[in-house]
Amino acid sequence: MIVGLFVPCYVDQFYPNAGIATLQLLEKFGVKVEYPSKQTCCGQPMANSGFEHLTGECDELFTESFAKYDYVVAPSGSCVLHLKEHLHSKKNPEAAERLRGRVYELVEFLTDILQVKELKAKFPHKVGVHQSCHGLRGLKLSQMSELVEPGFSKPEYLLNFVEGLELINLTRKDECCGFGGTFCVAEEAVSSKMGKDRVADHVQNGAEYITGADLSCLMHMEGILRRQKSKVKVVHIAEILNAE
Known part of the structure; x- marks a missing residue:
């Protein structure tokens, strides 16, 4: 299993530690993770503002960047839901359709795909x-x-x-x-x-x-x-x- 790590733009810019923690956590469970360097925004802000017709280039880049992976995991529920429901590609529609079913938010990936039964962490708060x-x-x-x-x-x-x-x-x-x-x-x-x-x-x-x-x-x-x-x-x- 090879996972493509998708780090949404606002996580990258404002909360990079969440992206780093996601990578480290997946690796602790033995998952091989790669980070496609050309990735960028998923297009959700434009779509939410009524301009989904302008997200085509975002969709094409996402599809091109992540098509080869078994799963795509991201630390952002809203971005993942947008991709699951709206990702499309004119260049490679089959790849986009496959990706829609392979994109997971971190929590659901841990529970539904990895089916985590134990976890070693400490946070006394x-x-x-x-x-x-x-x-x-x-x-x-x-x-x-x-x-x-x-x-x-x-x-x-x-x-x-x-x-x-x-x-x-x-x-x-x-x-x-x-x-x-x-x-x-x-x-x-x-x-x-x-x-x-x-x-x-x-x-x-x-x-x-x-x-x-x-x-x-x-x-x-x-x-x-x-x-x-x-x-x-x-x-x-x-x-x-x-x-x-």
Whole structure:
């Protein structure tokens, strides 16, 4: 098995440690990982803004860069969902179609493909898990609370292996943080209020750290925490699972 590591542009620019932790974590499980150097944005920001017809070159480059791999893994639920649902190629449509079924967010790759049964990591802190909308309702990383169905959470399943980590209970465990990509620009006031509410839930329930599978959401909440001069920090789940 050879995995192509896809590091979304905002992770590369603002949170490179999450990309490094993803690589190291996969290698700990014996996965051979390669990083295609020509990769760039998946095109999600343009598509979310109504310009999907302008993402063709992004799609072609992604397809060209990752077509040879058995799987593609990325530390970003929103980018992965975009690729799963929208990746297309005029030059190589068969390769693009195959890739759509082979792109995985890190957590789902660990649980669904590698089927991790144990994990050695240490993170002695109280942690709140943010269920991003793309991960929750798109990738089905956790059960939606509005459904009368048995509950599950793939992020929490993995975090329960981490020594010293205490998962806190949230009052509204799968509420949106309000980031929503370009929504936070177009509807700044609404986005900000939703983010403050989401942060308050974690803070009031004693979180020292907020984690999740989507750094875009964590970045949004981190900005609010910093403005509030809060001691609560955000950290991508890969960094916790890779902590020693």
